[in-house]
């Protein structure tokens with residue numbers, strides 16, 4: 503059996519006609535940026551998350567960067583980010599001129615460890631960016647408490663967790679502002695790059711909108727040195743279709759995750775820990791294994807594609823070598839990078855496919871074969 507890491511096939515087959523209809527309508531409208539399709543999607547996505555304002559933009563990185571800029575973050579400031587996340591979280595900080603300050607994750611949830619945040623706060627710290635990584639909410643109670651105590655802004659990175667719930671509330675409603683990505687592979691994905699910013703703060707919303715539109719609130723009147731990062735009408739039209747199905751598609755991922763959690767039984771494998779009173783949306787199903795590369799190779803031989811999130815911790819990435827981190831500085835993030843493996847996870851995996859993945863993993867043995875022993 504061949505099982506890809508991600509497949510859009512079932513998802514897009516379900517909405518094919520609606521997508522094509524919306525494409526044709528947009529084409530015939532002769533209006534491609536900043537029209538009624540943007541407005542309609544922004545309104546429905548704000549309502550879905552449960553906040554007043556949504557501003558569409560070009561991608562998730564821009565959503566983070568525009569949020570930070572709107573909060574006034576700039577050179578000389580420091581922003582707390584998780585050491586274990588996608589590079590965009592840190593790059594968004596760097597693009598404002600501020601310094602990303604990395605905090606260790608927890609080994610069991612993979613999310614930022616709130617207990618390790620305060621030791622990194624200095625007089626220059628202006629904000630925290632919690633990431634709801636792999637679709638599991640970060641520990642927002644503890645994080646909001648720290649932010650309040652030190653008067654820090656909170657920018658939620660929601661790129662991997664559309665629709666996830668923490669203590670009865672959707673993620674994206676805790677911080678001052680929240681950034682979403684609609685990269686095609688995310689739980690809610692466009693047919694290309696797209697992103698959005700969500701907030702309840704009218705002033706902030708207006709500033710974000712201007713910053714993504716050349717810094718202009720009115721045409722040719724430039725208040726800020728802004729960027730060009732706007733949501734295309736076409737992408738908004740596609741997203742409006744897919745948003746209607748998001749809860750259903752997330753539910754299906756939860757069905758797959760539940761089976762992985764209940765049926766994967768192998769002493770070599772550590773399953774992700776799910777906190778109490780939360781609803782993860784399983785952007786990624788991340789397991790850990792000391793023999794990770796061997797497991798990945800074994801699964802690939804059985805036709806099962808996997809992935810690593812993320813093979814190099816951000817503090818050790820070449821692009822941040824100016825920060826002079828060394829191996830051992832972020833030992834938990836390094837341990838995750840060395841042992842994490844992401845299993846196939848997408849809408850519409852069949853029961854047989856899920857069973858096949860589980861069976862293969864349960865029959866993985868990490869015993870070294872005799873040749874390996876001779877080599878040793």
Ligand SMILES: *Cc1c(COP(=O)(O)O)cnc(C)c1O
Nearest residue numbers: 561562563588590591661683685
């Ligand atoms: C995907 C992602 C981003 C960036 O989104 P793009 O749309 O690819 O720019 C930011 N943060 C996290 C955690 C992501 O997974």
